Amino acid sequence: MPSARTPEALRLADEFRRLIAEHMWAPGDPLPSRTQIGQEHGVGENVVRRAQELLISQGVLEGRAGSGTYVAEPRQRVRVVRSSAREQPGVAPFRADMKALGRQGDWESRTDAKVPAPADIAARLGLAEGDLCVRTTYEFLANGKPVQLSTSWEPCDLTAGTLVVLPEGGPHAGAGVVNRMAAIGVTVSHAVEQPEPRTATAEEASLLGIQKATLVTHIRRTYYSDQGRPVETDIVVPTALCEIVYEIPINP
Incomplete structure (x- = not known):
């Protein structure tokens, strides 16, 4: 599949951003047809499609099935703070983050016990492939929205x-990795955290409403004990949200 990031598509995407920034296209406005845009800018419809797909992936535009492409409504982004000070005794870090923003933080989770570790997870946890793990998937909500x-x-x-x-069961449910391990x-x-940009999978997009x-x-985060034993958690954060x-x- 050809990349959306061809020079022509990138130039056209920049032109779309200019039109939005200068209020020629307002949030909620439908874009002209690809044929019309192509004729106005002297490019083919494939170039228009790639420019639109790029801006849809960045949250600037949105595609509506059976309706066309529209300028996306601006959404206030949630600030996710990564800090050594996030882990406090008896406090769930996500709820503390959301409280600081004046939002109600909550989450939904599902835990599966005795799940064989796939090769990549086993390597990061210092295990043999297939060693059993407890896997918990989370969907974090701010004011009820993922x-x-x-x-x-x-x-x-x-x-x-x-x-x-069970991370979400028992007397220490929802307390966070640091407090539960203690x-x-x-x-x-x-x-250790390793942030990597990528595009959302179909399942992630469905869960996040994007x-x-x-x-x-995608933040690959690994917690380590003072004995060097790792416990691993992955986080997926949509840049549009x-x-x-x-x-x-800083230690003086």
């Missing part, structure tokens, strides 16, 4: 038989 997804993988041999074996004598000393192929940031901010403490 804003991010995550999948937590925890080795069964780390939490099996303890009160925290309850079983495992001290989480640090985390267009398929919209840009998201959230902005990611890293807060870096």
Whole structure:
């Protein structure tokens, strides 16, 4: 499949952005037909389509099945703060983040026990492929609307038989990885995060209420104990809904 990022498509996408910035096209307005746009700008309809697909993936435009392409309505983005200060005893980090923004933070989750670790997860957790894990998928909500997804993988041999074996069950439900691990004598000393931009999968787009192929940031986050034992969590954040901010403490 040809890339949407051809020079002609990129130039046309920039022209679309200019028209929106100068209020020639307003939020909610339908775009002219691809034939009309192509004739006005001296390009083929495939170039117009690629420019539109690029801006749809970035949340600037939106496609409506059977109706056409429209200028997207601006949406206030949720600020997602990544900071060593996020983990506080007895406080769920996401709820604390949303409370600071004046929003109600909540989540829905599903936990599956004894799931064989796929090769990539096993490598990041220091396990053998197929070793059993507890996998929990999350859909995080701000004022009832989905804003991010995550999948937590925890080795069964780390939490099996303890009160925290189910992240969303028992007396420490929803307390976050750091606080839950502390309850079983495992001290989480640090985390490593690797953000990577990519496009949303069909399943992610459906869960987040965004267009398929919209840009998201996939954060590969790994928590480590003070003994070097890793616990892994992945986060998927749609760029049209959230902005990611890293807060870096400075020790004087």
